[in-house]
Amino acid sequence: MSDIQDEYIKQHVSASQINNTVRLSRFFIVSILIVSAYVYGIYQFYFAKPSFYFNLWFIGTELLCCLCLLINSVYFKPDQFALAHAHRWLQVQNLVIGSCIASGMGLVYYYLPLYNPAFSHVHALILSALLLIVSQAFALTFLTQRLTYFCLAFIPAIFPYLTSQFINTETSDPLFHLTINFALIVILLCANITSRIHQRISSLYSKNNRLVENAKQQVLWTDELCKQLQAEINKSKDIELQLQLNNQLLEQKVKERTADIAKMNADLENQQQNLVLAHEIAGLRPWDWNIKDREILVTDSKQQKILKPSKLHHYQLQNIIHLDDIEQFKHAMKQHLRGQSPLYEASYRIQNSNGKWKWVHDIGRVIARDPVNKKPLRMVGIRRDIHQERTDQERLKLAASVLQQAAEGIFILDDQLCYIDVNPFYEQLTGFTHQHIIGKNLFDITANHKSQQRSSHYSILQQLEKIGEFDGELHEEFLSGKEQTIWMHINAITDEQNRVTHYIGIVSDLTERKLQEQRLSYLENYDPLTDLPNRFYYNYQLHQYLVSQQDSIKQLAVIRLNIDRFRPLNEFLTNSGGDELLRQVAQRLRLTNAEALFVAHLNGDDFAIVYEISPIHPSIQQHCEHISKAFSLPFNIFGQDHIITLSMGVAFYPENGRQLDYLNNCAEQALAEAKNLGGNTCRFYSNNNTALLEQGIYLERDLRHAINNNELIVYYQPKINFSDRNIYGFEALVRWNHPSKGIIPPNLFIPLAEQTSLISDIGRIVIQQTAKQIRYWNNIGFDNICVSVNVVAQQLQRGQLLEDLDHAIHTYNICGSSLELEITESSLLENSVTVKNLLNEIKKRKIHISLDDFGTGYSSLAYLADFPIDILKIDRSFVSKIGQNKQEAIVSAMIAMGKAMGMMVVAEGIETKQQLEYLQDLECDIAQGFLFSKPLPEKEATTYLEQHRLIPS
Structure with missing residues (x-):
């Protein structure tokens, strides 16, 4: 019987796949028409050089697709074609369309770049990838009812692309091919999974149809039983007539049987009580409806019989039946009363005295009809409380649905640890079907050839026998070939006597979780752009070398590298080009530092190398020269060659320090010295720089305190008119009034401030104090005083200068002509357009602009002509x-x-x-x-x- 059913399901699934594919292939053909037209339109619009072969391909593809669409519409109408013919047609159709796509890709990828010089290899890659990916996306959507249909369209379409990887290896882009290959593999995997899903859905649909047919057969059998019951009732009537004939004989023996009758009455009363008790326990309430006299005898919850008018009873019944069930109740009752159904049967909800709804099952039959007009005269029936049954059934359905739909593997074992049921996810997890698992022991489906696996399985079985529970992680190799890391939880189910009857297991697939953990670990320790260790892993590994391996490593060097002029180069290349440059720099460092202990990408354009100094290795000077020589070769970024240079700073362990942070600081200081020398050089850390370094740190710290504590003051140097010797104004010069060292001249702290953001804070303070002093001089009668303030490049570029000037002018209510900004020539070098716009905004406020130190910097007459000086x-x-x-x-x-x-x-x-x-x-x-x-x-x-x-x- 199972083989017949499987054959039926197989045939139904096959027919469903062919029918659905015939229907969906029309959409696929229309999609190919559209994408072919789209690719052809892009070429014609952007590369207006017509190609005969490309035009021929487009017209041929459109005609073939239209022909296929016409054949589909005319000869393969729903339910009007043979499955075998449709199957062969679909194979031919998909193969033809796949070949059309392949020929189009071949023309775009091989022919058009040679035919049209404006159509570059990159354009060919883009259009061919568009044609391939979009067409296969539609194929994945519409042709996965059966995997063979998809493959007939997929394999010819990717053939030109696959051959291109081996023909034009010099011009091909490995990253592009790697990306497309991965996408094609994903498409093929998705097609396989989608095909299996369609097959499973069709199988489930056929099983449901089979169940419906079985249910109909059960209904037929029920009707047959009812007919047999009717026959038995008729026989009972015949017996009743026979009993009436024999009644006369019984009357003669009444007196003789009085005692027996009394005894029988007593037995009947006992049986009546038993029947009442049985009705009460079973929740049965019999009723007797005298339709002719319009009365009904009902049984209440206390098994007491109540006689009342049937009209009143029906009115009360309609008020307590749920609104959704009234129509069903009335329909079933009318059908039976009219003789259209042999039995009245209905299930509905009624509202009890507590206002709660409960399910009841009502069944009855007309036992007397008018012999002339066949109208019903009497009807009897039983109403049974089925609320608990319905609740239990719904719970069972819900539990079954959860078991089937759960995203965890669930299995049920008997007391001997043999499978008796598994859910689909567990089948997918193990790679076995339901019939291959049922009846086998818990670990019979796993490989046990390793002693460690046998020991682990034996330990789990022993734990289940002792405590009835197991919870832990396992790495299992199933006999199906699948290998999974899983988390298994098994609990024993016991009966009332605490005897184990079953085991329930829940299995979670940890494979994806393990992959995510590995990915997170990689992202935590490696830079995703360059695939080199990041700053965190660099510091950790260097610390291990310094602490854990002091006996094996006697001396090492920390090399800090920085790309010279990376910022303007990055702006020229854009972010994508800058990232590509960093990737190539990282690759070249990796290749040229094979003997190094460690190569890391710290951030931006900063790299670090840990190099062991040993007699068997080249010296650190030779190694750095080797790196510089390797970087003399150009880097090809998007078809353009760029030569870059490196600045390198080297610190030695243990000469320059034994601690991680101090050794890094020494290497950074050496790198800064190399950068200050113009780059493209290597500098070694010297202990003579320590005092300067510490002094700079202390000076910066004290300068920050000075800004916060208002220790900066402004001095004013007069400016005199040559013509009349009147005072024209002053130049505002900042001084540091140190609480312990007195007045500190600007040449000691301004250079340090210019290396940090402190210079902008100092400039803001000078502007505010100058405006305040101008306000004071205006108040005492000096209205035409003009004071100049020095402004550096950082203030022009940070975007805060206008706001500082406006705040000072509005706070102290001074005229913009009372202020003069002195700007050096070097401030005008970078971002000249931005600086020019800023100076124009300043001029709108009537503020004078002076070019300071003219002739000492990058003097250019263009400054005098272009800028509002x-x-x-x-x-x-x-x-x-x-x-x-x-x-x-x-x-x-x-x-x-x-x-x-x-x-x-x-x-x-x-x-x-x-x-x-x-x-x-x-x-x-x-x-x-x-x-x-x-x-x-x-x-x-x-x-x-x-x-x-x-x-x-």
């Missing part, structure tokens, strides 16, 4: 050498150029009358220097301003 400031190095012919010529040219361009010219560093007179003869505008005054504190600057309103000639 008002004032040209000649550096003190030129003024101090007035008296030398060449220097005087330079100063004269500067002043003449500034005057010609309509700028005000300022000369700083004037210390002698000779310098003053020479500059005055050249009609310089503003003078500044120690000849007039040194930088003054706020109060002294105010006194100087009051005393020198006008300086006599």
Whole structure:
């Protein structure tokens, strides 16, 4: 019987696969029409050079697809074709479409790049990948009812791509092929899984149909039994007639049988009580409906019979029956009363006195009808409480559904640890079907050829016998060939006498979890971009070398490497190009440091190498030279060659330190020294730099405290008009009023501040204090004072300068023309467009802009023409050498150029009358220097301003 059923299911599944594929293949053909047109349209739109063969392919593909679609629609209408013909047609159709896709890929990938020079190999890769991936995605969607249909379209389509990996190996991109190969494998795996899912669904559907047919057969058998019961009832009526004939004989013996009858009555009463008890226990409530007299005899919950009008009873019954069940109840009752059904039977919910709903099963039959019109006269029946049965059935259905749908493997064993039931997930987990597992012992389906496995299995069986429970992780190799890491939990089920009757096991697949743990461990210790150890793993491994292996490693070197000018190169290459450069740098470091203990990627363009110094290894100098030589070869980034250089800093263990952090700091300091020398060099750490390093750290720490404690003050150096010797204004110069060291000049802390963000904080403080002082001078009558403030490149680029200026102007209510910003030439080098826009915004606030130290930096006349500069400031190095012919010529040219361009010219560093007179003869505008005054504190600057309103000639 099982073989017949399996054959039926197999035939049904096969027919279902063919029918569904015929229906879905139309959508697949339409999809191929669309994607072919899309690829053809992209080529025609972007590469307007028609190709005869490509046009021929497009027209042929469209015609073949339309022909296949027409044949599908005309000759393979639903339920109007032979399965064998449809099967052969689907094979031919999928093979033809796959061949069309393959020919299209061959044309795009091989022919078009040769035919059309504008159509590059990259374009060919993109269009061929688009045609392949999209077409196979549609094939995966519509052709996986049977795996062979999918493969007939899939294998020809990927043939040109597979051959391309072995033909054009020089021009092919390994990463592209690796990516597409992985995608194709995933598509094939998905097709296989999808095909199995479709097959299982079709199998389940056929089984359901089989169950429906069985249920119908059961109904037929039930009807047959009812007919037999009716026959028995008819026989009973015949017997009743015979009894009436014999009644006359019984009357003659009444007196003789009185005692017997009394005894029989007593027995009947006992049986009646037993029947009542049985009804009560079984929840049966008989009822007798006298339809003719419109009365009904019902039994209440106390097994007491109550006679009441049938109309009242029906009204009360309709009020307590659930609204969803009333129609079913009425329909069943009408069908039977009209003689359309041999038996009245209905299940419905009624509401009890507590307001709760419970299920009852009502069954009855008309036992008397009018002989003329066949109208019912009397009907009897029984109503039974089936609420608990329905609840139990629903719970059983739910439990069965959970068992089937659970995403964990579940099995049930008997008391001998043999399988009696398993769920589908456990079948999938083990690789065995249900029939191959049932009846076998717990570990009969696993490999036991290793002693360790046998010992583990024996230990589990012993634990189950002793405590009836096991919970643990196992690595099992099943006889089906599958190998899994699982977590198994088994519990014993006992009866009322605490005897084990069954075992229930739950199995979880830990394979994915193990893979995730390995992936997380990799991501924690390795950089995903370069596949090199990251900073965390580098520090851990270096610490192990320093601590755990001191006996084996006597001396090692820590090499810190940095790519020179990586930031502008990264901006030129964009992020993707920068990442590709880092990957290639990491690969070259890996190849050139085969003898190193460790190569790591710390962050950005920072790398580190741990190298053991040993007589059998080249010296550290030779090793670094080897690295530099390896990097003299260019890097090809997206078709362009780039030559990069490295800066390297080396620290030695144990000479430069024995602790991890100190050794890293030494290597970083050596690297910084190499960077300061212009890069492309290697520097070794020297202990002479320790004092400077510590001094810089302490100075930076104290400077941060100074900013927070308001220890920075502003001095003011006067500026004098050459024309009338009036005070034009001041230059604001910052000083550090150290609580213990006194006034610290700027040349000691400004260079350090420029290396950090502290210079921006200092600039903000100077602007605020200067605005405050201008407000004070305006209040005491000096309205036309202009004070200049030095601004560095960092302030221009951080984007905070405008906000600082606006805050100062609005806070102290001063005019923008009272401020002058002195900007060095080097500040204009980077981001010239951004700086130009920023200076234009500053000019909108009427703030003057002065070019400081002109002639000492990257002097360019383009600055004077392109940027909104008002004032040209000649550096003190030129003024101090007035008296030398060449220097005087330079100063004269500067002043003449500034005057010609309509700028005000300022000369700083004037210390002698000779310098003053020479500059005055050249009609310089503003003078500044120690000849007039040194930088003054706020109060002294105010006194100087009051005393020198006008300086006599």
